[in-house]
Amino acid sequence: MAPLDAPSSGLELLAEETAPVPAFSTGRARRRVRWWRGIVLVLTGAFFLVPIYAGLRFSFQGVDGHYSLSTLKELPKAQGFTAALWLSTKLAIATVVVAVLLMVPTTVYVHLRLPRLRRMMDVITVLPIVIPPIVLIAGVLAVAPLWLKATPYLLSLMYVILAMPFIYRSLDAGLLAIDLKTLSEASRSLGGRWYSTLLRVVLPNIRPALISAAVLTLAMVFGEYTMASLDLWTTVPVWIVQFNGAANGHIQIAAAMAGLVVTWVVLTVIVSLDRSQRRRARG
Amino acid sequence: METLEATAPTPDAPASGVGAGPGVRRRSWWRRLGPGAAIAPFLLYSALGIGIPTLGVLYYAFRGNNGGWTTENVSAVVHGIYLIGFENSIKLALLTSIIPGILGVFVAYAIHTSRSQWLRRMTATASGVLANFGGVNLTFMFVATLGSTGVLTLWLAAIHINLTSLGFHLYTFSGVAVVYMYFQIPLMVLVITPALVGLRPSWREAAENMGASSWRYWRHVGIPVLMPSVLGGMLLLFGSAFAAYATAQSLTTGIIALSPIQIGNFINGNVFSNYQNIGYAIAFGMLVILAAVMVLYNYVQKRASRWLH
Numbered sequence A: 001m002a003p004l005d006a007p008s009s010g011l012e013l014l015a016e017e018t019a020p021v022p023a024f025s026t027g028r029a030r031r032r033v034r035w036w037r038g039i040v041l042v043l044t045g046a047f048f049l050v051p052i053y054a055g056l057r058f059s060f061q062g063v064d065g066h067y068s069l070s071t072l073k074e075l076p077k078a079q080g081f082t083a084a085l086w087l088s089t090k091l092a093i094a095t096v097v098v099a100v101l102l103m104v105p106t107t108v109y110v111h112l113r114l115p116r117l118r119r120m121m122d123v124i125t126v127l128p129i130v131i132p133p134i135v136l137i138a139g140v141l142a143v144a145p146l147w148l149k150a151t152p153y154l155l156s157l158m159y160v161i162l163a164m165p166f167i168y169r170s171l172d173a174g175l176l177a178i179d180l181k182t183l184s185e186a187s188r189s190l191g192g193r194w195y196s197t198l199l200r201v202v203l204p205n206i207r208p209a210l211i212s213a214a215v216l217t218l219a220m221v222f223g224e225y226t227m228a229s230l231d232l233w234t235t236v237p238v239w240i241v242q243f244n245g246a247a248n249g250h251i252q253i254a255a256a257m258a259g260l261v262v263t264w265v266v267l268t269v270i271v272s273l274d275r276s277q278r279r280r281a282r283g
Numbered sequence B: 001m002e003t004l005e006a007t008a009p010t011p012d013a014p015a016s017g018v019g020a021g022p023g024v025r026r027r028s029w030w031r032r033l034g035p036g037a038a039i040a041p042f043l044l045y046s047a048l049g050i051g052i053p054t055l056g057v058l059y060y061a062f063r064g065n066n067g068g069w070t071t072e073n074v075s076a077v078v079h080g081i082y083l084i085g086f087e088n089s090i091k092l093a094l095l096t097s098i099i100p101g102i103l104g105v106f107v108a109y110a111i112h113t114s115r116s117q118w119l120r121r122m123t124a125t126a127s128g129v130l131a132n133f134g135g136v137n138l139t140f141m142f143v144a145t146l147g148s149t150g151v152l153t154l155w156l157a158a159i160h161i162n163l164t165s166l167g168f169h170l171y172t173f174s175g176v177a178v179v180y181m182y183f184q185i186p187l188m189v190l191v192i193t194p195a196l197v198g199l200r201p202s203w204r205e206a207a208e209n210m211g212a213s214s215w216r217y218w219r220h221v222g223i224p225v226l227m228p229s230v231l232g233g234m235l236l237l238f239g240s241a242f243a244a245y246a247t248a249q250s251l252t253t254g255i256i257a258l259s260p261i262q263i264g265n266f267i268n269g270n271v272f273s274n275y276q277n278i279g280y281a282i283a284f285g286m287l288v289i290l291a292a293v294m295v296l297y298n299y300v301q302k303r304a305s306r307w308l309h
Helices: A007-018 A020-059 A070-077 A081-112 A115-130 A133-143 A153-176 A180-189 A194-205 A207-223 A226-230 A236-242 A245-282 B002-007 B021-061 B072-077 B080-112 B117-131 B136-146 B151-158 B173-198 B201-209 B214-243 B246-252 B259-267 B278-304
Strands: none
Touching (some): A020 A245, A020 B080, A020 B117, A020 B151, A020 B173, A070 A081, A070 A245, A081 A115, A081 A153, A081 A194, A081 A207, A081 A236, A081 B021, A115 A153, A115 B021, A115 B278, A133 A153, A133 A226, A133 B021, A133 B214, A133 B259, A153 A207, A153 A226, A153 B021, A180 A194, A194 A207, A207 A245, A236 B246, B021 B278, B072 B080, B072 B278, B080 B117, B080 B173, B080 B214, B080 B278, B117 B173, B136 B246, B173 B214, B214 B278, B246 B259
16 A cells, blocks of 8 residues: 555564564454444444434325425324423423422532432432333322322422432532532632522532433423323323324324424433533543 | 430530430430431432332232232232233343344444544434433334335335235334334443443453454453443343333334233223232232342442453
C-alpha cells in the first residue's frame, strides 16, 4: 500500500517479517471483526429501522393509499381521543408532582444525614422493577379502599411507585456528582434554613438529574397500559387498543407513532443534555 | 436500648434521676425519631404502595372461596391451563432472553470496537430510549410492519416469501417473541456495555504477546471474564420478558396463555374458575419465580465483580 521506497515502510515490512505471528493474526482478526461488524450492524439497523419506517408510512398514508396528513388530522377528532389525552395529562402531572415531593427531600436527606441508609433505599427502589406491574395492580385492586378505587388518581399514586427506580437512580447520581455536604454547610453557615438550602442551593445543582427524572416519569405515564387498562381508565394507550381499528386502523398506528416519536425525541434530547452536562462536569 | 439510655450519664440527671428520666428519654426518642421522621413519608408510601399490595396477593393466594386458609388455589395453579401459562411464559422469557442476550453482546461489541464516535454515541442513546419502551405503541408499530398488510409482509410477499406459511403469526407466540426483541436487544446492549468497557486491552495484548490467537484469547480470557455479566444480563432480560403484560395483551387481545395475561383476565372477570382467588395464586407463582431469578442474579453479579470494575 505505502510506496516501497519510503524508509519507514521498509522498517515496518521488516518488523512484520521478524515477528510475523502476532502481527499477522491481529491484522486478520481486525479485518474479520470489521467484516462481521458490518453485517451485525446492518441487520440490527434494519430490524430497528424497518418497523419505524413502516409505522411512519402508515401514519402518513390514508386508507386510500395516498400520502397526506389526513390520518394525523383525523386523530384529534377521533372518538374519545381528546378525553384520553386529557386524562393521561392530568395523571402525568399528578404523578410528577407527587414523585418529586416524595423523592427529592428523602433522597437529599439520606445523602446528607443518613448515608448508611443508601443501601436500604437501593433495595426498596429496585422492588418495583422486580415485582411485575400486573402483580402490583392485582394486589392494589384487592386491598385498596373503594373511595380510592373510584378515582383515576389511584393510578398516579401507583405510577409514583413505578417511577421510583429511575427517579431515585437519577437523583442519586446527581447528588453524588456534587459536593452536597460542603454546599449545605456553606448555606447553613450563611443562615439558610433547611428549605431554603434545599430550594436555592441543592435543587439548582441537581436540576439536570431532576429534569431527566421528571421527563422519564412523564414518558412512562403516557405509555403505561397494564395498570390503566385493569383499573378501567381510558388513558391514551388504553384508547389506542380499544379504538375500533376496523374503521380506520391507520389512526391507531398514527397515535402510537406520535407517542413513540415524541418520547424518542424528548428522551434523546435529555440523554444528550445529560451527557454534555457530565462531560462539562468532568472537564 | 432502654438500658443504654438510662445508664447514659447526662448533665441533668447524673446518677439516679428518676424524675428527670422521662424528659431525657423523650429528647433522645425525639433524636432517634428525627432521622426516621424525615424519611418516614417515603417508607410509609413504599409500604402502602409496594408492601401492602404484595402482602395482599400473598394473603388472597392462600384464602379459600368461603374464607379460611387453604392451599387449593396454589395447587390448582400448578395444573392444567395455569401450568401451561407458566410453561409458555417461561418458554417465551427464555427465548427472548437467550437470543437477544447473544445478539445484544455482538451488537454491543461491534459498537464498542467501532472507531466511529458518532455511531457509539447514537447507539448508546438509542438503546437507552428503546429499552424503556415496550407496550402498546410498539405493538401497533409492528402491526404496521408485520401485520397482514404490513410493510415488511408486502415486501416479503413481493419476493414470494409468505411468513404465515413459515409458521409466523404476529398475533401469537412467535409474534410476541419478535416484538419483545425490540426492547430486549437494546436492554442487553445497555447492560453489557460496561462489562465490555471493563475488558482491558492490556489482557488482549498480553495474550497476543504470548502468541495466543484471537480464538484462544476469547476462549481463555474474554469469554470467562464476560460470562457472569452476560448471564446476569440474560437474567434481567428473562425477568423483563416474564413480567411483561402490555405488549402481549395488546398484540394477542388476551388469547395467548401466559401467566401475566391470565392474571389480567382474572382481574377483568373474564375467568370462570372453581377457585375465586386463582389470579392471586398465579401472581404468587410469578413472584416465586422472579425471586429465584433475583437470587441467581445476585450470585452472578458477585462473580462478575471479581474481574470487572
